[in-house]
Amino acid sequence: MYRRILTIQDISCVGQCSTTVALPILSACGLETCILPTVLLSTHTGGFGKPAAAHFDGVLSDIWHHWLDNGITFDAILVGYLGSLAAVEAAGEIMDRLLAPGGITIVDPAMADHGKLYAGFDDAYARQIGLLCRKADILLPNVTEAAILSGLPYGQSEQDELRLLKGLNHRCVVLTGADFGDGQTGVLLREQERIRSYRHRRIGGGCHGTGDIFAAAFTGVLLRGKEIYDAVRIAADFTYRCIENTAAAPSHWYGVKFEPVLPELIAMLA
Secondary structure: OOOEEEEEEEEEEEOOOOHHHHHHHHHHOOOEEEEEEEEEEEEOOOOOOOOOEEEOHHHHHHHHHHHHHOOOOEEEEEEOOOOOHHHHHHHHHHHHHOEEEEEEEEEOOOOEEOOEEOOOOOHHHHHHHHHHHHHOOEEOOEHHHHHHHHOOOOOOOHHHHHHHHHHOOOOEEEEEEEEEEOOEEEEEEEEOOEEEEEEEEOOOOOOOOHHHHHHHHHHHHHHOOOOHHHHHHHHHHHHHHHHHHHHOOOOOOOOOOOHHHHHHHHHHHO
């Protein structure tokens, strides 16, 4: 079935993350992909210094009201990095008013990592993200975000992560960046009371943008009709292959070389 998806997140012009990752991956999955940029950044914030930035807070409402006036709806909405309270509010309104009947909403509460909030965010922003997450059908937090959303202490061990997963009190959570020990990392999936995991060997110290790659691949695969666990598995395998491809190019420190691996994602869908 041909489907239309909207992704709401920033555009980092250089750095292979957020919208510049989501758009090609979702398109490769055969989806009509629409975008709503919340902020334009010259680069991502990891290693380039402070980027030039232009926020779109003043036009977000005009954009989605124009869609509303034209009867435009979306079969799925994927929310990533928003960056402002106005953008959080706009995302919530869009989820309430522009989702097609039977549609699905997926929120990656992109606001924190390594035990702390991103620079520029505060408790008020985290609370608003928490309210937005309540509207979502599926949550895609990392371990730090799960701790903040659940109000539980941050701790990165398998037992800590299982505790966070249960503490989120949401019907469907995909916890990314889980630490399984013995050099393994991966994903924990909770559907109602059922918990499953999918694991890979850990490669290096991590890459900027892997969460965005996983979120886009997971959403694209799910919208192609796969079950949630199969979408987790395929998205994790694709992300792993992207990291492998990047590890072979040390000069490519600023992002993930996912583009050459897109044909493999298409093959996985088949």
